[in-house]
Amino acid sequence: MQLTRDEQEMLDGSQGEAKQIAMKGLVQLGDAFDAKEMVPIGYAHIYAGLPMYVHDLELIEDLVALGAKVAVPSTINIANADIENWRATKAPENLVRLQASTQAAHSKMGSCCTYTCTPYWAGHWPSWNMHMTSLESTVTIFANSVVGARCNRDGFFAVYAAIAGRYPKFGYHLDETRRGTHLVAVDVDLHCTSDYSCLGFYVGLMVGNGVPVFTGFRRRPTLDELDALGAALATSGGVAMFIVPEVTPPFATAEQAFGGVLPGEAVVVGPAEVNSIYERFSTGSTADFDLVHLGCPHASFQEMKEYGEMLEGRRVKDGVELWVTTSRAVRQMAADAGIVRALEKAGAKVISDTCPIMCHFARTASPDPALGIVPPPIRSVMVDSAKQAKYVRDMIQCDTLLTGTREAVQAALTGSFHPRRL
């Protein structure tokens, strides 16, 4: 790989040990993917450090001890506990204390403690054609698709890229990768983010690591719908980018998105395909659920407002637990607007920094046994997101009931499941 003098200095160690570790890792990564050069990045979404895994916090603490600083604006991903409002989730105090320690580490490094999978709703946006990095697949697909930034599905090395301010040029940083591979013909009216979530999950199963190009939407999807679509595509498949001609940059037509010629076949999605995802993730008893969850990915202010409108003046049924998860920044905005108060008055819990699958409910994590973390018994979780549903299945290892947001709120108010079918 061809390195600039600055990059070579980082690699040699003359800019300090932290930058050397970062650049060594990035060069290895670039070599693995035949990258010819590094590109400067403008933004990084990096890992928080998760105490639910042994030796995980050390990854970041070791770098901080070497004096690591982020070289570009950096936000951090979702965490294992709501650091402020942890009692509402009955989180073990040991876990919270450890998670809180990551605030100090990140502050030393200069990253913004957003603790969210949707940093854009908290005010952190890349720009068109900006090279960036993200370890959260929802952020990667949103940035590539909705904003037109350039980002791979990264892991821990997002931290290295943030420290070096560079990333090897391969994958979605190259023009040739940023083209359609599969045509998707949508032939159904979609009404809410949950419908887009099911659409995304179905298409992700069909296209794997491809770049789907969506045609046939009957109206322009909202920002929240684009977010839901991307999060689900990145969950069932390895999709890093989707294209909606005229809606996402830069293509105005489907032909352009394929470089001139449309593929001969399309993935056709009608009501049956969307319904198949609602059905796939509705396995629990319809009258017996432990938790109703809204806010995957972490809710935007707009979604918080909609939850508020649905719940204002009503009351969650006794014995039903309703969680709304969002970032701490959006939570503050919603609090300022009186929404958090309305939600709490209705009996909902507003949780930030974490979500059901990321918190101590997960059975697949492996915390230090000394922490004494025991996941509570949970039989079934009702959700309005296919992403959350899949990971509840995999990580909490219990039944799910997947429905629309409005139907999930109805269920929380009445205590009985309202399925959604198109």
Added chain:
Amino acid sequence: MSDPAVLPALLPPLPLVFQGRGIVMGTGAGPALVALEPISFFGDVDIRTGRVTGDIPSVRNACIRGCVLFLPLTRGSAGAWRILHQLQKHGNAPAALVIRERPDPSVVQGAILGRIPIVCGGPLEAFDLRLNGVWTEVDASSGRVALGRA
């Protein structure tokens, strides 16, 4: 997956040596474990036991600890890096990975952190269930993979 009546004639003689593309440097050796389906390390593998818990018929319940794991490709969550790192921290890491197609960036990042060598490519005949248990040596710096003791 395949017609068992046809397969025996195709089983290559051992040792079977081939040249792949080393993408995460290092060396590793252990018995071969062959997966015929793509694996999502996040979700399919239990870090506490090293066992395959996902619905991967060819390797379901197998333990990947110390094995040279052969797989066609990786899929799924970008959380794969954490699982590979965690497998190493729990002493359950595979000795090396041999993957026919180049994996997700997250898999490469996890393997670098967890010091798990990866070689990509190789002939289809090396991805054969009947090679399970055959001692395999992997040298990612040269890309050499050798099944069966020479």
